[in-house]
Amino acid sequence: AQVASERPAFVVVFGRRSGARVAAASLPGLAGRIPCVYVDAATSVGGRALPAIPEPPLPAAVVRAVPSFEGFGRVLRSLLPGRPQPTVVLPWTAETPEASTWRKAAAAAAGIDLRLSGEGTAGADAFLDWSPGVGETVRPFEGVLREARALRIPLLSADRNRFGRGAAVVYVPDFALLGRIAADACRRLLVGEGADRALRIQVES
DSSP: OOOOOOOOOOEEEESHHHHHHHHHSOOEETTEEOOEEEEEEOEEETTEEESOOOOOOSSEEEEEEOOBTHHHHHHHHHHOTTOSSOEEEESEEEEOHHHHHHHHHHHHHHTSEEEEGGGOOTTOOEEEEOOOSSSEEEOOHHHHHHHHHHHTOOEEESOGGGTTTTOSEEOOOOHHHHHHHHHHHHHHHHTTTTSSSOEEEEEOO
């Protein structure tokens, strides 16, 4: 038997850590590097997505879901109608100056009071499991969940893996939509887009 034709290869990778490993690999193809689609979820604070991601090796497409942090404020106020500016505890035990700047910007954008775990939970209305990866040190989720249950306050999360694992509300992007857009990005790479400059698609879901 003889192979008459072969479909071009491409790689689709989900998540920042996996994406960094793929970006660092050589991935040689028949005509240069195999095209890659990098898919991840970030957070938008005041219209800026964080964390920033480096330029991937070409050809490439970057598909990012960037739900706005302001959405957490809306969710919290709907859960706590008597608290126009809820006090929320992040599971951070320490933060860099960059993380502190982002935390304060996020609090202002969402209209909530965001405090660190080490600052105490007196008067707290909720816990928020959010780790944007900008220099924060985070407590294990299981310990945060135990404390939230002991205090009888809700735990919200920005991690879809917390769904069904104790979080009262999981605020995440539409991953089905993200998958469809990633599939379209694959088709666009295979016809030559993303060769001179990475194709970037932002999904504000």
